[in-house]
Amino acid sequence: xxxxxxxxxxxxxxxxxxxxxxxxxxxxxxxxxxxxxxxxxxxxxxxxxxxxxxxxxxxxxxxxxxxxxxxxxxxxxxxxxxxxxxxxxxxxxxxxxxxxxxxxxxxxxxxxxxxxxxxxxxxxxxxxxxxxxxxxxxxxxxxxxxxxxxxxxxxxxxxxxxxxxxxxxxxxxxxxxxxxxxxxxxxxxxxxxxxxxxxxxxxxxxxxxxxxxxxxxxxxxxxxxxxxxxxxxxxxxxxxxxxxxxxxxxxxxxxxxxxxxxxxxxxxxxxxxxxxxxxxxxxxxxxxxxxxxxxxxxxxxxxxxxxxxxxxxxxxxxxxxxxxxxxxxxxxxxxxxxxxxxxxxxxxxxxxxxxxxxxxxxxxxxxxxxxxxxxxxxx
Amino acid sequence: xxxxxxxxxxxxxxxxxxxxxxxxxxxxxxxxxxxxxxxxxxxxxxxxxxxxxxxxxxxxxxxxxxxxxxxxxxxxxxxxxxxxxxxxxxxxxxxxxxxxxxxxxxxxxxxxxxxxxxxxxxxxxxxxxxxxxxxxxxxxxxxxxxxxxxxxxxxxxxxxxxxxxxxxxxxxxxxxxxxxxxxxxxxxxxxxxxxxxxxxxxxxxxxxxxxxxxxxxxxxxxxxxxxxxxxxxxxxxxxxxxxxxxxxxxxxxxxxxxxxxxxxxxxxxxxxxxxxxxxxxxxxxxxxxxxxxxxxxxxxxxxxxxxxxxxxxxxxxxxxxxxxxxxxxxxxxxxxxxxxxxxxxxxxxxxxxxxxxxxxxxxxxxxxxxxxxxxxxxxxxxxxxxxxxxxxxxxxxxxxxxxxxxxxxxxxxxxxxxxxxxxxxxxxxxxxxxxxxxxxxxxxxxxxxxxxxxxxxxxxxxxxxxxxxxxxxxxxxxxxxxxxxxxxxxxxxxxxxxxxxxxxxxxxxxxxxxxxxxxxxxxxxxxxxxxxxxxxxxxxxxxxxxxxxxxxx
Numbered sequence: 001x002x003x004x005x006x007x008x009x010x011x012x013x014x015x016x017x018x019x020x021x022x023x024x025x026x027x028x029x030x031x032x033x034x035x036x037x038x039x040x041x042x043x044x045x046x047x048x049x050x051x052x053x054x055x056x057x058x059x060x061x062x063x064x065x066x067x068x069x070x071x072x073x074x075x076x077x078x079x080x081x082x083x084x085x086x087x088x089x090x091x092x093x094x095x096x097x098x099x100x101x102x103x104x105x106x107x108x109x110x111x112x113x114x115x116x117x118x119x120x121x122x123x124x125x126x127x128x129x130x131x132x133x134x135x136x137x138x139x140x141x142x143x144x145x146x147x148x149x150x151x152x153x154x155x156x157x158x159x160x161x162x163x164x165x166x167x168x169x170x171x172x173x174x175x176x177x178x179x180x181x182x183x184x185x186x187x188x189x190x191x192x193x194x195x196x197x198x199x200x201x202x203x204x205x206x207x208x209x210x211x212x213x214x215x216x217x218x219x220x221x222x223x224x225x226x227x228x229x230x231x232x233x234x235x236x237x238x239x240x241x242x243x244x245x246x247x248x249x250x251x252x253x254x255x256x257x258x259x260x261x262x263x264x265x266x267x268x269x270x271x272x273x274x275x276x277x278x279x280x281x282x283x284x285x286x287x288x289x290x291x292x293x294x295x296x297x298x299x300x301x302x303x304x305x306x307x308x309x310x311x312x313x314x315x316x317x318x319x320x321x322x323x324x325x326x327x328x329x330x331x332x333x334x335x336x337x338x339x340x341x342x343x344x345x346x347x348x349x350x351x352x353x354x355x356x357x358x359x360x361x362x363x364x365x366x367x368x369x370x371x372x373x374x375x376x377x378x379x
Numbered sequence: 380x381x382x383x384x385x386x387x388x389x390x391x392x393x394x395x396x397x398x399x400x401x402x403x404x405x406x407x408x409x410x411x412x413x414x415x416x417x418x419x420x421x422x423x424x425x426x427x428x429x430x431x432x433x434x435x436x437x438x439x440x441x442x443x444x445x446x447x448x449x450x451x452x453x454x455x456x457x458x459x460x461x462x463x464x465x466x467x468x469x470x471x472x473x474x475x476x477x478x479x480x481x482x483x484x485x486x487x488x489x490x491x492x493x494x495x496x497x498x499x500x501x502x503x504x505x506x507x508x509x510x511x512x513x514x515x516x517x518x519x520x521x522x523x524x525x526x527x528x529x530x531x532x533x534x535x536x537x538x539x540x541x542x543x544x545x546x547x548x549x550x551x552x553x554x555x556x557x558x559x560x561x562x563x564x565x566x567x568x569x570x571x572x573x574x575x576x577x578x579x580x581x582x583x584x585x586x587x588x589x590x591x592x593x594x595x596x597x598x599x600x601x602x603x604x605x606x607x608x609x610x611x612x613x614x615x616x617x618x619x620x621x622x623x624x625x626x627x628x629x630x631x632x633x634x635x636x637x638x639x640x641x642x643x644x645x646x647x648x649x650x651x652x653x654x655x656x657x658x659x660x661x662x663x664x665x666x667x668x669x670x671x672x673x674x675x676x677x678x679x680x681x682x683x684x685x686x687x688x689x690x691x692x693x694x695x696x697x698x699x700x701x702x703x704x705x706x707x708x709x710x711x712x713x714x715x716x717x718x719x720x721x722x723x724x725x726x727x728x729x730x731x732x733x734x735x736x737x738x739x740x741x742x743x744x745x746x747x748x749x750x751x752x753x754x755x756x757x758x759x760x761x762x763x764x765x766x767x768x769x770x771x772x773x774x775x776x777x778x779x780x781x782x783x784x785x786x787x788x789x790x791x792x793x794x795x796x797x798x799x800x801x802x803x804x805x806x807x808x809x810x811x812x813x814x815x816x817x818x819x820x821x822x823x824x825x826x827x828x829x830x831x832x833x834x835x836x837x838x839x840x841x842x843x844x845x846x847x848x849x850x851x852x853x854x855x856x857x858x859x860x861x862x863x864x865x866x867x868x869x870x871x872x873x874x875x876x877x878x879x880x881x882x883x884x885x886x887x888x889x890x891x892x893x894x895x896x897x898x899x900x901x902x903x904x905x906x907x908x909x910x911x912x913x914x915x916x917x918x919x920x921x922x923x924x925x926x927x928x929x930x931x932x
Binding site: 140211245252 | 617702788791
């Protein structure tokens with residue numbers, strides 16, 4: 001990011017219309033063709049929505065990565081989802097690789113990475129964390145620039161990737177309102193973000209601490225330019241006056257709603273999809289509909305930088321994005337997202353926007369926003 | 380007999396390793412681009428937030444300590460001073476509860492007393508007009524710590540009641556004083572110093588506790604321990620400068636507390652509970668109240684441990700959905716299967732066991748030399764020794780852990796050699812636990828006269844030979860007790876480790892805590908992990924006890 005302003009883009013145009021036709025071509029044309037180990041290059045060819053995409057990795061790139069063999073990933077994705085889906089998919093292509101995944105909270109990833117960098121003992125080769133939480137690490141010099149050829153090959157939409165090459169697009173997780181159906185009827189469920197300040201939900205709303213710049217923090221930052229300073233402050237103060245239950249993550253907020261400790265929460269779609277039918281929770285969509293960017297980063301002085309690069313290149317490719325979609329998460333690629341989102345889930349005729357891209361100040365000055373939230377919510 | 384110079388290495392090294400990280404906190408310039416350190420300390424000292432944090436820390440610690448002491452006093456009196464049935468069982472059962480880590484105990488109370496999923500709340504709320512007991516409140520925290528501290532308080536109060544001269548009680552009863560009046564007018568004043576010391580000790584332990592406030596207090600109840608964690612691990616970017624400020628305030632607070640404790644325990648030495656007069660110990664005859672007393676004791680055990688543990692086991696065998704629906708008993712092994720498939724599960728488990736064994740071994744070995752230097756090295760009895768013995772209370776685990784983390788982070792040589800290794804965790808645990816180890820060995824060493832060692836030396840044995848061949852076999856009992864205690868406490872610890880663990884050095888308790896706080900609907904898997912943890916600790920304890928019995932044969 002490095003101080004450059006980010007322009008507003010609707011990169012996840014996930015309207016249901018047209019997705020079916022796109023999906024047919026996409027599914028039928030999907031093809032993996034790793035070349036034989038003796039070849040000078042490795043070609044991975046895929047057909048995405050009728051267009052063919054070929055990723056070419058030179059044998060020397062693979063050899064360098066293979067020598068390192070191990071890739072250590074610090075990430076916010078649930079451990080079982082990573083182990084059972086993402087890791088399996090990566091190992092199908094690179095069976096010789098050793099993948100170690102460490103599931104941490106967004107703030108823990110930041111503090112661990114910063115401490116390890118300062119101690120000169122970086123352990124992670126890839127960081128997979130929310131954009132807002134991780135950008136302070138870019139400023140501290142913890143993140144390495146990486147010119148990822150896959151970004152161009154995949155035709156990522158402008159705004160979905162970092163022109164400065166510090167972060168690499170992975171998931172854009174749709175932000176939803178969860179409600180416990182035993183405590184709130186569909187008629188009484190919140191229909192807008194303003195409803196979170198309604199006194200009928202006093203003490204019953206769970207949100208991850210906005211000062212973490214995670215889900216709630218990024219969503220609120222998105223609302224800022226839309227509502228304007230005065231209305232925005234008034235909403236924030238209203239939500240704060242409603243004495244929300246603060247958590248460390250949106251997943252923890254989802255747990256609180258599932259158990260009934262909270263009636264409503266700001267959450268992420270994949271938590272709902274992963275537990276649909278098992279717990280008394282339903283979702284409500286409020287406008288504007290946004291998706292939380294959770295990209296990948298390459299740490300500076302990583303112990304296995306070639307493996308880190310290899311994993312990132314794979315993750316942002318169709319193969320990686322499809323694996324991600326199988327965990328219930330939404331890829332930050334407009335075509336793959338449109339194809340993989342469950343049909344009928346999104347209200348028709350609406351589009352998802354990448355959260356807070358309409359507010360460049362949020363991504364350029366994350367610490368300032370963190371402090372602002374602390375001053376409003378006290379945590 | 381004077382200890383040879385090399386033996387002095389242990390206390391000097393311990394002093395250096397324990398004090399350096401704390402001293403470094405004081406002297407380092409701790410800003411990361413913020414205001415100057417002095418300004419920060421000054422700013423934070425006079426904020427309403429600090430007052431509120433200090434209030435919460437004291438309320439939690441002293442409230443829980445008072446409840447635990449009260450509970451233990453009643454229980455101990457019934458078991459020791461009355462003819463309640465099944466005395467032996469009632470005496471030994473609570474001590475086994477000591478092996479259960481605080482994180483497991485916290486989870487038990489969530490399952491029982493969470494306002495939404497709490498089984499007791501769900502059962503009783505309709506009968507109580509919708510009232511629910513909220514375990515996430517200050518009252519809840521006090522209750523949880525009170526129940527958690529109950530076995531410890533019992534261990535402290537029961538021996539005092541056992542060794543008390545009962546002749547005064549008997550005289551009172553002969554003169555017609557009732558059972559309760561005898562207790563309040565005679566028994567309580569006699570044992571009060573010990574009861575108050577127990578309360579003080581539990582308050583100090585509570586001041587340093589991280590687990591309960593972190594798990595049950597959430598964002599609403601902040602204590603000094605949780606604030607240090609918050610500023611180092613839960614804010615983006617981390618504010619180490621503020622964490623250092625809180626650490627210093629924390630140390631000042633606990634140091635004051637420990638000073639009061641030492642002053643009071645020194646003062647109470649003047650009270651005589653055990654006299655040289657030999658008298659027949661009698662107990663109060665309860666008559667028709669015997670069964671009631673037994674049921675009361677059993678009730679206290681049930682409330683404080685048995686019931687929560689049963690529900691923890693049940694939770695580990697049902698799905699999250701079944702728990703959310705009010706503990707629908709739809710048994711499954713799914714949680715254990717999920718737990719065993721977790722990627723860091725094996726590593727965290729092996730790390731915990733390895734670290735516990737190495738820490739227990741090193742602690743016990745060092746403690747032998749340190750106890751020897753202290754008792755036989757003619758430097759006993761100093762006030763310094765008393766502070767050293769209370770080191771873990773003076774420097775709470777999370778403060779020492781943070782001090783060590785900060786020192787390692789800022790000194791390149793240390794960061795290159797120690798950061799991200801199990802050794803940094805082992806060092807932290809040794810520093811925190813060594814004083815307890817010394818106590819175990821000292822108690823044993825005190826009973827051994829100098830003449831045995833002198834005889835060996837006169838017969839031509841070197842100091843090392845007499846030490847290893849004469850002294851060490853005689854303190855074997857103390858060594859096994861020390862090893863057992865340190866092993867269990869190391870497996871249970873969270874506070875001293877939480878800032879030091881890295882993915883390669885993840886410990887099982889910390890892993891459970893991460894699972895609980897970060898993943899959606901993971902409480903049942905954490906319950907499965909907790910049951911497994913208790914089983915491992917209980918099995919280890921049983922094995923060590925068997926070893927202890929074997930060496931006595």
